[in-house]
Amino acid sequence: MLHxxxxxxxxxxxxxxDDRPPITPARYVGLRRAASGKSIEQIAxxxxxxxxxxxxxxxxxxxxxxxxxxxRSLDSIALLQAAFSIDPAVYHQLATEHADRHPQICRGxxxxxxxxxxxxxxxxxxxxxxxxxxxxxxGERF
Numbered sequence: 194m195l196h197x198x199x200x201x202x203x204x205x206x207x208x209x210x211d212d213r214p215p216i217t218p219a220r221y222v223g224l225r226r227a228a229s230g231k232s233i234e235q236i237a238x239x240x241x242x243x244x245x246x247x248x249x250x251x252x253x254x255x256x257x258x259x260x261x262x263x264x265r266s267l268d269s270i271a272l273l274q275a276a277f278s279i280d281p282a283v284y285h286q287l288a289t290e291h292a293d294r295h296p297q298i299c300r301g302x303x304x305x306x307x308x309x310x311x312x313x314x315x316x317x318x319x320x321x322x323x324x325x326x327x328x329x330x331x332g333e334r335f
Contacts, residue, residue, distance in 0.1 A: 213324065215292040216300070218284055222273070223258040224303025228310060229277035236276040263288045280308040301329030 216224070226236065237250040253269060256262055264270055270281040283305050286295055296305045297320065304310040309317040310328045318328040 213300070215295050216287060216298045216303070217260060218263050218287045219258050219260050221284060221287055221298060221303050222254070222270075222279065224299075224301075225279040225308075226254070226258070226273075226277055228302035228304070231277060236273070239276040240272060278304075278308050278310075280305065283307050297324065299326040299329055300324040302326065304328070
């Protein structure tokens with residue numbers, strides 16, 4: 194997957210600090226899935242080929258979106274990449290690193306500098322302010 198960085202457009206770096214609690218791994222998965230516009234059922238249908246496998250994928254996604262839950266393996270996160278934009282490296286940072294080492298993540302859609310969302314007018318989004326991208330500010334994400 195190609196990653197395009199989010200660049201701050203005329204936003205001073207000093208204003209990019211966010212004092213709110215950090216995004217958790219579960220919240221990141223939920224934000225990225227919601228930003229894709231797909232339900233858990235739609236994602237399961239894209240990833241799994243049989244009804245029993247779809248049930249397992251649905252259960253996995255629900256579990257990964259449950260607060261306090263962390264994937265045992267990044268393979269679970271990589272599996273989700275087949276259905277929506279999510280970055281296993283960002284997930285890994287959220288799950289294993291101290292909050293001061295987390296990347297900035299949009300609180301509206303979950304995008305980061307590693308997995309920018311694409312805006313109709315602007316192309317790749319940029320930081321509009323602390324924890325919010327221009328796609329969410331302008332409501333222009335695909």
